Each structure stands twice: as C-alpha cells, then as structure tokens.
Amino acid sequence: MGVQGFSNVRETRFWQRGFLASQSAYVLGALVVLIVVMALSSPNFLTERNISNVMQNFSFIAIATLGTTLVIITAGIDLSVGSTMALTATATSLAMRWLNDAGFYPFPGSAFILSVAAGLATAGIIGLANGFAVAKLKLAPFVTTLGTLSIVRGLTYVATQGRGTSPDGPDKGLFLAVTSARIPMPEGIPNLPVAFIYLIALALVMWVALNHTAWGKHVYAIGGNEAAARLTGVNVDRVKIGVYVLCSVSAGLNGIIISGWLGSAPANLANAYELTIIAAAVIGGANLFGGVGTAAGAIIGCILIEVIRNGLVLARVDPYWQQTLVGCIIVAAVFVDRLRSGRTG
Amino acid sequence: MSLLELRNISKEFGAIHALNDVSFTLDAGEVVGLMGDNGAGKSTLVKIISGIYTPTSGQVLLDGQPVNIHSPGEARRIGIETVYQDLALADNLTASENIFLGRELRRKVGPFRLLDHAAMKARAVELFEELKSETRAGDYVRQMSGGQRQAVAIARTRLAAAKIILMDEPTAAISVRQVAEVLNLIHRLREAGIAVMLISHRMPDVFETCSRVIVMRRGSKVADKAIADSSPDEVTALITGAKEAA
Ligand SMILES: Nc1ncnc2c1ncn2[C@@H]1O[C@H](COP(=O)(O)OP(=O)(O)OP(=O)(O)O)[C@@H](O)[C@H]1O
Ligand SMILES: [Mg+2]
Numbered sequence A: 001m002g003v004q005g006f007s008n009v010r011e012t013r014f015w016q017r018g019f020l021a022s023q024s025a026y027v028l029g030a031l032v033v034l035i036v037v038m039a040l041s042s043p044n045f046l047t048e049r050n051i052s053n054v055m056q057n058f059s060f061i062a063i064a065t066l067g068t069t070l071v072i073i074t075a076g077i078d079l080s081v082g083s084t085m086a087l088t089a090t091a092t093s094l095a096m097r098w099l100n101d102a103g104f105y106p107f108p109g110s111a112f113i114l115s116v117a118a119g120l121a122t123a124g125i126i127g128l129a130n131g132f133a134v135a136k137l138k139l140a141p142f143v144t145t146l147g148t149l150s151i152v153r154g155l156t157y158v159a160t161q162g163r164g165t166s167p168d169g170p171d172k173g174l175f176l177a178v179t180s181a182r183i184p185m186p187e188g189i190p191n192l193p194v195a196f197i198y199l200i201a202l203a204l205v206m207w208v209a210l211n212h213t214a215w216g217k218h219v220y221a222i223g224g225n226e227a228a229a230r231l232t233g234v235n236v237d238r239v240k241i242g243v244y245v246l247c248s249v250s251a252g253l254n255g256i257i258i259s260g261w262l263g264s265a266p267a268n269l270a271n272a273y274e275l276t277i278i279a280a281a282v283i284g285g286a287n288l289f290g291g292v293g294t295a296a297g298a299i300i301g302c303i304l305i306e307v308i309r310n311g312l313v314l315a316r317v318d319p320y321w322q323q324t325l326v327g328c329i330i331v332a333a334v335f336v337d338r339l340r341s342g343r344t345g
Numbered sequence B: 001m002s003l004l005e006l007r008n009i010s011k012e013f014g015a016i017h018a019l020n021d022v023s024f025t026l027d028a029g030e031v032v033g034l035m036g037d038n039g040a041g042k043s044t045l046v047k048i049i050s051g052i053y054t055p056t057s058g059q060v061l062l063d064g065q066p067v068n069i070h071s072p073g074e075a076r077r078i079g080i081e082t083v084y085q086d087l088a089l090a091d092n093l094t095a096s097e098n099i100f101l102g103r104e105l106r107r108k109v110g111p112f113r114l115l116d117h118a119a120m121k122a123r124a125v126e127l128f129e130e131l132k133s134e135t136r137a138g139d140y141v142r143q144m145s146g147g148q149r150q151a152v153a154i155a156r157t158r159l160a161a162a163k164i165i166l167m168d169e170p171t172a173a174i175s176v177r178q179v180a181e182v183l184n185l186i187h188r189l190r191e192a193g194i195a196v197m198l199i200s201h202r203m204p205d206v207f208e209t210c211s212r213v214i215v216m217r218r219g220s221k222v223a224d225k226a227i228a229d230s231s232p233d234e235v236t237a238l239i240t241g242a243k244e245a246a
Helices: A023-041 A048-073 A081-102 A110-135 A141-160 A172-180 A194-212 A214-224 A226-231 A236-262 A273-283 A295-314 A321-344 B042-049 B072-077 B095-099 B117-130 B146-157 B176-191 B203-209 B232-240
Strands: B004-013 B016-026 B031-036 B057-062 B065-067 B080-083 B106-109 B112-115 B164-168 B195-199 B212-217 B220-226
Touching (some): A023 A321, A048 A236, A048 A295, A081 A141, A081 A273, A172 A194, A214 A226, A214 A236, A273 A321, A295 A321, B016 B042, B016 B057, B031 B042, B031 B176, B031 B232, B042 B195, B072 B080, B146 B164, B146 B176, B176 B203
Parallel strands (some): B031 B195
Antiparallel strands (some): B004 B057
C-alpha cells in the first residue's frame, strides 16, 4: 500500500474502533452486569410480566431519546422534548374530540389518522421553530429550547385550561390499541409492547440513516467541525433544522404513545422528562460536545435507567432513589469515557 | 484571456480593511505563489475565490466571464478546489469520509441511495498512493499526524477535475519528505494544465514551484512578478515593507 519504512504505522485494532471502543459498549457491559445481579437477587426480575413492563417503560422515553441523540450529535441540545410530548398528546386528543363533536368520520380509522397527523404536525412545527432559531438566527440551542420548553408547556395548559384531555370518539379503541397494546407471545416469551416494536423499527431506520446515507455523515460532520462541514459544501442549516424537526416529532410520537397508555393527556404529561431523556442519551454515549452518538447507545441508556428504577422497586427501595442513582451513573459514565479517551487518545 | 481574473477586489470586516483594491490574473498551468506577513490578507483572498466571503467590491472573472461565487459548493462546481489553512476536517470522521464529505458516492439499494463505502475507500486509497502518503483511508482524522491531515485535505482537491486549486499553507506542519511530495504534486498539477495558487511562508517552496510570485502587505498587492526576475531577498524586503513595491 505504498507504505515503506513506517514501523509506527499500523491499522488500528478492531477493539480500538467502532462500537467496541465506544462508551456505549462500556455501558452495555455495565447493564449486563446489573441485569445478572438483579436476576440473582430478585426472583421477580426475569418474569415475563416484569420484562414486558420494563420494555414498555423504557420505550416510553426511548423514541424521544433517539431524536434527542441526533440533536446532541450536532452539538445541539433540545430541552423542549418533555413539553413537546405533552402538547402533541394534547393536540392529538383534542383533534380526536373535535372530529367526534363535528361528526366528521368519512371512513373507519379516519379520526385516528387525522388526529395523530395533527399531533405530529404540531410537533413538527415546534421542531421547525427550534431548528430555525438555532440554524438561521444562530441562537444558542440551550437557551432557545429552554424558551420552547416553557412556551410549549404553557400552550398545553392554555389549550386545556390546565385540566388535560382524553381521546374520545369512534376511533378511541383503535387509538388505545395502536399506542399501548401488548402483542401476546407464546408461553415463555414476554408479551411485546407495540411501543417497543416502533422503537426497534425507528432505531433501525436511524442506524441506516446515520451510517449509510450522506445525510448521516453530514450530521456527524456538523458535530465534529461545523466550520469544516460548511466549507466542504454541506448544507449545515438544512441538516440542523432537520434534526430538530426529527427530535420534536420523535418526542411527539412518544407523547402520543404515553397518552394512549394513560388513556388521557394530562397537561403535566412528561413533565421534566427532558432531563431523563438527555441523561439516557448521554449515558448511552452521546457526547454533548457533538460528533458522537448512536441509536443503539440511546436505547442502551434508556434500558439502563429503567432497569435501575425497576430494580429499586423490586428491592422495595424508595423509588425516589432512582434520580440520585441516575445522576451518579451519568457522572460515572462520562468519567469512564474520559479515562478511556485519556488513555488511547 | 485568463482562466481566473480578480479585478479591484476589496473586503472589509467592519472597520478592518482586509483587502484593498487587489487585482491579478491566473492562467492555466501556472503556479503562482502568494506571500505576505501574518494578517496580510492571503487567506481572505483565497476565501473570496472559494466562495466563503463575498467581496465588498470588485469582480471575479472566470474565463473572462464575471462570476458570483456564493458558496464553497458552487466554487467546486465551477472547478475551484481549496486546501484551507485550518484544513477543514471533521475529526470524528475517517479520512475517506472527509475526502468525500459533501459529495459522497452512493449506490442504489432497492429504492434507496445508500453510501458506497467500499468505492469511496478504494478511491481514497488511490489518492493517498498518488500523493505517496502513508495515510490510511479508514483511519479517523482524530488519530492522525499533522502531515496525514494535510494529505487528507490535499486528496480532497483531487477528487474532481479541478481547473484551479488554491492551497493555503499546504506545507505548514509537515516533514521535509512530505513537503517534497506536496511540491512534486504541484509540479504534476501544472503539467496537467491546472492553475495553482500556493500560499506559503516558506521561501524555498515558492521559489522551487512557482513561476510568479504575488506579495501582499496589509491588504494591498505590493508586487506581482516572475520568479526569474526576483530573489528571496527582494521578496523578503517586500513582505516586511523594507522595500515599498516592485
Ligand atoms: N472573518 C473575519 N472577521 C473579521 N476580520 C477578519 C476575518 N477574517 C480575517 N480578518 C482580518 O483580516 C485580516 C487578514 O486576515 P487573513 O486571514 O487573510 O491573513 P493571512 O494573510 O492569511 O495571515 P496568515 O499568514 O496569518 O494566515 C486580518 O487582520 C484578520 O484579522
Ligand atoms: Mg492565512
């Protein structure tokens, strides 16, 4: 290969690159250890019912975590995901009620389709606003989305007079089924929550998009060196707006799923979830300085947080310890990553 | 008619006059050295030609036609490639991903157009062989030496059939052996009829490869003469201001 006399030049070993060299891999290792410990210490942990619950619970935040990870890869942040979940759920359930009151039901399923579309459109508009402010007006993502957090939560309260709403009408059953059903599995296999299936499908799409499309490389390039991305002709503004829209829509989707499980969309739905979601993304290896993050990492982060919560419940420990523990894990994960990159980098 | 002509280009950044009324021409197969002290306006000039800055006043002509180059992508489409002074690489991507950033090779997979990683890597390997660089296409730029980064930035300009290549200090931070390779490459570019503008603080680079040297001082062009009619001493005097103009 035209390499002569460079004894210090060699291919990096497989474990020094790719997934195995990432923070996600270390956290996955920690997760496996945690699961083994819990399985040994609590007979209820590996029951079908509990596994199914755990899957359902982490799916409630994991789709939004996928979107948030995209934003974090571009060195951005979206603090408004929790509020977006609430407003999207509210818009969906309000739309369903209006359609019912107006008696507009051209074909079976139409109320469901229209109201979910209305909800996701609402989420898309929030993302567009965030993206526009960050990419075009060059506002700092942290402050911008802190503002959106408040604006969107406020709108949710205004729209429902603070009372919240619940989906109603001819498609209510369909709505509940599509958002919160569990698909029965044969004996010995936990029932599959539909949210989990959506999550896996979206994670696969995200993996392909990040690793096998030009767009994905542009997302990483922006996080790695935004000026360089611009100089090489990447349409930085468009990619940035795109990731904020995807983030909001993914959060909206999660909001709709949660409201289906609750059977209603309270105005305080997903309050402060942005913190858990960002924590999950960071634990899963997304770097707040940008340039690093994966779909698999986002899911691993969410599972870890949920398994800890679940473990505390099973161990009859006050579940409020969860927050404290999650905080410790964030710091530990970032610290281990620091040690590791200090050694090899 | 020249391949590239700049007419009375000025650029202001607020109160800073980075360029004052600069004019010059660049012909096919010509290698022109651009020299000047730090802050003389060399990079600003390059960035105007490569579409990053729009001049405050003045005109850029390509093949005699006035052009407005609004973006780096547009500059590349009309055949202008640039090696930027800060190299403009994304650390978290591999060498081949950086080379193809913004113009990735894709292949059809069903209804989708996905990245053709293998083709891009193969092409990158070829480019590094051409440059006689020991840079590996699959390595992350984060782990690379200064010279390897330089090779990546230069390899990028070889991707398309460029007519003009602007090099902003391509030999800063690299070893003697690699400097020789870069200068060799510039010779080959000239033979291929490509116009090269070489910015360098290294006198030997310019006197070895260029046929003409342009000297800038405080945003103005103070000299534009054939290498054969000049000397390193004269150019040094022009850069420092010991000699006003030539
Ligand atoms: N984006 C900018 N905004 C404001 N001032 C700028 C900008 N870019 C360059 N300048 C100013 O314009 C002048 C010329 O800068 P330029 O980078 O072109 O110098 P240079 O000749 O390339 O120097 P060096 O040899 O150090 O690379 C400097 O005074 C610099 O501070
Ligand atoms: Mg410069």
